[in-house]
Structures are given as C-alpha cells and as structure tokens.
Amino acid sequence: MNKIKVGVVGTGFIGPAHIEALRRLPNIEVTALCEVNIELATAKAAQLGIERPCTFDQLLAMEDIVSVHVCTPNFLHFSQAKAALLAGKHVVCEKPLAKDLHEAAELVRLLENWPVNAVHFNLRYYPLVRHMKALRESGELGDIYSILGSYLQDWLFYNTDYNWRLEPDKSGDSRAIADIGSHLMDILEYITGLKTVEVMADFNTIHKTRKKPLKAVETYSGKMLQPEDYADVAINTEDHANVLLRFDNGNRGSITVSQVSAGRKNQLKLEISGSNKTFAWNSESPNELWVGNRDKANEYLMRDPSLVAAGARSIISFPGGHNEGFPDTSKQLFKEVYDAIAQNKMPDQATFPTFADGYRELLICERILESNKKQGWVTV
Numbered sequence: 001m002n003k004i005k006v007g008v009v010g011t012g013f014i015g016p017a018h019i020e021a022l023r024r025l026p027n028i029e030v031t032a033l034c035e036v037n038i039e040l041a042t043a044k045a046a047q048l049g050i051e052r053p054c055t056f057d058q059l060l061a062m063e064d065i066v067s068v069h070v071c072t073p074n075f076l077h078f079s080q081a082k083a084a085l086l087a088g089k090h091v092v093c094e095k096p097l098a099k100d101l102h103e104a105a106e107l108v109r110l111l112e113n114w115p116v117n118a119v120h121f122n123l124r125y126y127p128l129v130r131h132m133k134a135l136r137e138s139g140e141l142g143d144i145y146s147i148l149g150s151y152l153q154d155w156l157f158y159n160t161d162y163n164w165r166l167e168p169d170k171s172g173d174s175r176a177i178a179d180i181g182s183h184l185m186d187i188l189e190y191i192t193g194l195k196t197v198e199v200m201a202d203f204n205t206i207h208k209t210r211k212k213p214l215k216a217v218e219t220y221s222g223k224m225l226q227p228e229d230y231a232d233v234a235i236n237t238e239d240h241a242n243v244l245l246r247f248d249n250g251n252r253g254s255i256t257v258s259q260v261s262a263g264r265k266n267q268l269k270l271e272i273s274g275s276n277k278t279f280a281w282n283s284e285s286p287n288e289l290w291v292g293n294r295d296k297a298n299e300y301l302m303r304d305p306s307l308v309a310a311g312a313r314s315i316i317s318f319p320g321g322h323n324e325g326f327p328d329t330s331k332q333l334f335k336e337v338y339d340a341i342a343q344n345k346m347p348d349q350a351t352f353p354t355f356a357d358g359y360r361e362l363l364i365c366e367r368i369l370e371s372n373k374k375q376g377w378v379t380v
C-alpha cells in the first residue's frame, strides 16, 4: 500500500497524541518530525520512532510529505499553517486556528489555492456528541429552548502553575476562553446547528500575579524550586469567565469556563434542552448520555453502535461497554480528514472541522473579549 506521508510539528502534549492517532489509521505513515530545534527533533524522533527529524524549512522542502500537522503554541499556528499551505501541503492545525481573527481570516483566504484543511476540534468526535447532533437534525430534540455549557480544569489552580498559555504574545489576548472555551463554543454550535448572534461576557483573573519559574525543573528529579527561582509576573488574561449567549432562533444560553476549579481535571459539560427532550453530557464520562423527558421516565444511553443514531456509527470502532475516549476522538477526526486527503480535495460538505470553523470560533472569541472589555452585549 502506498501510504500517505505526514509531518508533525511540535511534540509537547498534543503532538504525540496526533502521532498515535495517525498510526491507528491504515493508510498513514508519520514520516517527519519537527521541533523548536534539530537537537530536540532528533531526540524526540528517536523516542517516537519517526524516520526523519527535521527543521520546519526542511519539512516543507520534503516533496513526499503530503500533509503537515501544526501542534505548536498558538502564536505559531498562523505562520506555520500559512507556510505549509504555500508549500502545497494539506494542513491539520491545532485549535485555536490562530492568535487572532485577522490571522485566521488570512488563512481562510489562502484556501482558494489549496484543498484539505482541518482544525483539531476533536471533541466533536465523541460518538455521543455526533449522536446528539444526528438526533437534533432528525427533529427528535425539537426546537432548542436553552443551552448550558461549562468547561472546567484545575491545572492553573495555584499561582505557581505556569505555562506559555499565560503569556498573551504566545497564546493570544484571551486564555481560558481561547484555550478551552473554543472547544465549548465549537461543540455547542456543532450539535445544535444554531449560530451565536450576541454575547455578554464577564471575566475574572483570580491570580493577578503568578510565579514564573526562571529555570526548568526536570520531571521526577525530586528538586523543588526555591523562592529565588521564580519571578513575579502580572497576569492579564482570564482564569474564569461567564458568558451569556443569544442564538439565532431567539433563545438563550450561558457558558462558564475556568482553569482554577480544584478537582475538575478536564470537564466539558453541556445540557441542551429542546421542545421534546433534554440532552446532558459530560466529557469525563463520554460514553454516557442522559436524556430527560417530561412525560415518561428519563433515559440513559450507553454508547453502543447498535443503539446510536445511524449518523454516529461511522465514528465508533468498538462494541458497547468497550469504552472509547479522548485518543479515539483524534483517530476518528483524522480518518475523515485523510479520506479527503486521499482524494486530494476538500469534500463539498466537509464532515470534519475546517479552517472556516476555526475562523468562526475566533470570531466568537473576539466578540466575547470585546464584550468583557465594555461590560455589555456585543453582536457576533
């Protein structure tokens, strides 16, 4: 079999998740790996069993590399995705698509020349998420009355927790909304088919200063940083945000995101109430869906290919009771993206999230930022 050769850029948390997911597809070979310098690329390529460590320019010059996965911090997405598109590669970019709307708009403009583009909004690929979408499309949910969403984490709980996401020049002017609110806004519009038309946001920065480590600590080295190893840094992005939403069907919703909620590791929860029933789903138990009814007992669905809507079956690989989770979402997303790459063209109706979806999410994010600044409603 002639395998599609792929290059991955970035090997922090999500880069290796892309690599693993790609390796679970039969027609892909992860051939090249790029990092911030060639020494790190070489070490990581050896560790991950990838043939060609390389610089970014070397990657783009490899003619047999068909697609590039951008898995670097947000501020690099625009320049790397743009360069890869101009080099004639298909591009799968991490979310958020860019640091701001202006950059995202330029990427979308460039697509006139190059076919397949995707943003890794992988949470869409939990099978029960697609099941909810399919039931909404077939009318089983009815008209949507209200939406409630939250995305809570605790990895920035302490003022000593530090990451590039806390620095606007690397992450963008929003943090919790851009980092995890982006998934939430994307998934809500994806499931409901509604458009968010107005937003009203209120942000809070719990830790107004944080302690930035002045040197790296080796994991498991047993060494603790001392007070002189930190610098106090002012923080001007949100730890916590509440946003009221108005939708194009005239109804309303609200979301809360936080990166300082002790014990909430990575919990996206949503509750969508329609004129026929309510769906409630939690990403930390992604194989279970609660269905609320007014006139009969509430129901509880365990993900099972024989029980979900037909439209959700294609993204399930295991029978009921054999849990699928976060790593499976990327595999299912890439399966659809690489079907398109194998055809060398974007489908007329892409089933996967595209750069246009990445642009849309950044548009909402910028309006949310604007609303928080002026403390009033803003039209999307």
Ligand SMILES: NC(=O)c1ccc[n+]([C@@H]2O[C@H](COP(=O)([O-])OP(=O)(O)OC[C@H]3O[C@@H](n4cnc5c(N)ncnc54)[C@H](O)[C@@H]3O)[C@@H](O)[C@H]2O)c1
Pocket (backbone or CB within 6 Å): 009, 010, 011, 012, 013, 014, 015, 034, 035, 036, 037, 056, 071, 072, 073, 074, 076, 094, 095, 096, 120, 121, 122, 164, 179
């Ligand atoms: N879809 C998801 O569920 C999900 C989850 C986590 C992260 N992300 C996104 O993925 C991106 C990366 O996040 P992460 O958590 O993996 O970050 P990370 O800090 O763990 O990893 C970033 C990697 O990029 C590398 N890098 C930095 N500059 C580079 C350069 N110039 N060239 C090549 N490589 C370079 C770093 O060395 C590091 O290995 C972010 O945009 C984030 O929003 C998405």
